[in-house]
Amino acid sequence: MRPVNISDIIQTVALYALPVLFAITAHEAAHGYVARHFGDNTAAMLGRVTLNPIKHIDPVGTILMPLVLYVVTAGGFVFGYAKPVPVRFGHLRNPKRDMIWVALAGPASNLAQALLWGVLLSLLAGVGVTERFFIEMCRAGMLVNVVMFVFNLFPLPPLDGGRILVGLLPPRPAIVLSRLEPWGFFIVMALVLTGIVSRLWMLPLMRVTFAVLNTLLLPLQALLA
Numbered sequence: 001m002r003p004v005n006i007s008d009i010i011q012t013v014a015l016y017a018l019p020v021l022f023a024i025t026a027h028e029a030a031h032g033y034v035a036r037h038f039g040d041n042t043a044a045m046l047g048r049v050t051l052n053p054i055k056h057i058d059p060v061g062t063i064l065m066p067l068v069l070y071v072v073t074a075g076g077f078v079f080g081y082a083k084p085v086p087v088r089f090g091h092l093r094n095p096k097r098d099m100i101w102v103a104l105a106g107p108a109s110n111l112a113q114a115l116l117w118g119v120l121l122s123l124l125a126g127v128g129v130t131e132r133f134f135i136e137m138c139r140a141g142m143l144v145n146v147v148m149f150v151f152n153l154f155p156l157p158p159l160d161g162g163r164i165l166v167g168l169l170p171p172r173p174a175i176v177l178s179r180l181e182p183w184g185f186f187i188v189m190a191l192v193l194t195g196i197v198s199r200l201w202m203l204p205l206m207r208v209t210f211a212v213l214n215t216l217l218l219p220l221q222a223l224l225a
Contacts, residue, residue, distance in 0.1 A: 009067075015133070019117065019141035023110055023148050024062065024082040025053040030105040031085040038098040040091035048085045058083045084158075096174075100167035103160040110149040111209070117141030118217050126224025142213070150205045154197065156188055157181035 029051055032043030043049050048056070057063070058081060066080035092098035121138035129135070153161035158181050166174045180187070191197045 013067075015137050015140045016144065019137065019144045020062075021053045021057075022141070023113060023144050025051055025056050026109040026113060027106040027148060027152075028056040028082050028085045030109040031087060031102055034105040035085070035087045035092070035102045038101065039093040040088050040102075042088050042091065043085045046086065056082045056085075096167055100164050103163035103167070106160050107149045107152045110145040110152070114142045114145035114149065114209070115213055115216060117145065118213050119220060122217055122220050122224060126221070142210075146206055146209050146213070147202070150202055150209060151197075153205070154188065154201055157184045159184065159188065 029049055032049040035042070036044045036049055061081040061083075063080075087099075087102055089095045089099045089102075092102070117138050121135065121142070124134060124138065152159050153164070155165045156162040157166060157178060162177065162181070162184060166178050169177060188197065
């Protein structure tokens with residue numbers, strides 16, 4: 001295993017810190033905002049409908065775990081999480097329908113941020129900025145948000161994709177799937193560690209997502225050319 005250079009860690013943290021903070025903050029705030037819109041004020045009352053990253057950072061899941069995994073695996077595998085926004089689905093006006101929108105809000109915020117980082121990257125290139133740090137940060141912003149968008153759509157609770165699927169399925173299979181939630185995290189981690197999630201879900205959907213983003217950015221890039 002290649003030893004990790006301290007300067008590599010510092011450079012990686014410098015490039016990814018801002019994109020990651022924006023990504024997790026907007027993701028969690030979006031869940032809370034949409035939940036409030038559909039009738040559940042739980043997150044709002046706890047101060048979680050905010051773009052203040054301190055409200056969403058989990059010291060272990062957001063900072064310690066990713067750094068330890070980065071060092072231990074020499075940058076080969078990194079995983080982390082923010083403090084989940086509490087949502088009482090029973091408080092939603094139409095729980096089965098509205099939970100779909102609440103769950104979808106987080107990944108949707110990441111897709112929007114990926115596009116915004118792409119716009120910034122195109123603007124920097126269009127005006128002739130060649131500073132490597134800013135270019136790489138924009139690319140990191142796109143990558144982080146595409147990864148969060150695709151990963152969170154994996155169709156197994158407690159991930160957003162699992163809750164979307166529970167909302168879409170008929171009652172009986174929805175109940176069966178929802179009962180997996182207490183073990184869902186461990187199942188997903190096992191699938192990640194065996195490479196199944198990466199090979200069959202992440203990589204194919206990330207390619208499609210980047211293709212869509214690049215298509216959306218083409219008019220701007222043509223205008224700046």
